[in-house]
Amino acid sequence: MSGGLECYEVSSVDRAEVLRYLGYSGQPMTQELEARIDGEVARCLSVCQPRGVWRTFEVAGREVREDGAPVVRLGGTALELVGSSIQKHLEGAVAVGVMAVTVGMGVERELRRLSLTDPVAQVVFDAAATTAVERAADACEASLVADARERGLYTNFRFSPGYGDLPMETQPTLLAALDAQRRLGITLAPKSLLMTPTKSVTAVxxxxxxxxxxSHASCAGCLCRDFCRMRGAGTPCWKR
Structure with a gap:
């Protein structure tokens, strides 16, 4: 079992992704709106503090519960991954990387302030923050890919609670397995299981x-490319 607590440098985000989260589909924009979007993106990047924590666990077993739901059990943790979707995602896996990332409470406070003072700016800032936390997730995933590479293993893509039939009820045990409340300050709402800071991501x-x-066939198009330690060393994950 291995793992780490990391800080990430997210100095830019893909503007097209910000626009996608805003629901943009090619409508004409005024220069004033263009400038406002760029301003909120810059504001978001200035206050976000991307951090992540990850651990790798061996697959300890697979079984079917009495209710018929398949379960993937991980060694050294109480975390169990339940559902047909995650069973398919992890079919044949010998280990599982578990991760959580956040861009911090500074972003959370700014979202709350803007919701009271400037709702339009809040919507744009929210889209920028969503894009930023996904970049942080790319960085954390890059660490899992590197860990797999050191083990001589290959990875697939990250899969989060709430995708498919992997239940949101996975969140408390997943965060506990990473000690994410103490290490990242991530907490859960008791009923909805939504995370605070809201701009946080968990995945396996x-x-x-x-x-x-x-599995990556090259570095081209890889979301982890900008954060990859192996590519700089000339030993990318796909080159064995």
Whole structure:
């Protein structure tokens, strides 16, 4: 079992992704609106503090519960991954990387302030913050890919609670397995299980002895590319 607590440098985000979260579909924009979007993106980047924590666990077993739901059990933790979607995602996996990232309470406070003072700016800032936390998730996933590489394993893509039939009820045990409340300050609402800071992401990544359909065939188009330590060393994850 391995893991780490990390800080990430997210100095830019993909403007097209920000616009996508805003629901943009090619409508004409005024120069004033363009400038406002750029301003809120810059404001978001100035206050966000991207951090993440991750651990890798061996797959300890697979079984089917009495209610018929498949379960993937991980060694050394109480975390169990339940559902057909995650079973398919981790089919053949020998280990699983578990991760949580956040861009911090500074972003949370700014979102609350803008909701009271400037709702339009709040919507744009929210889209920028969503894009920023996904970049932080890319950085954390890059660490899991590097850990898999050191083990001689291949990875697939990250999969979060709430995707498919992997229940949100996974969140408390997942965060506990990472000690994410103490290390990142992430807490959960008792009923909804939504995270605070709201701009936080949890996910799991499968690790396999053989390349998967989603294993990277090159560095081109890889979301983790900007944060990859192996590429700089000339030993990318797909080059064995």
């Amino acid at each position: 990544v499968g690790m396999f002895g053989e390349p998967q359909a989603s």
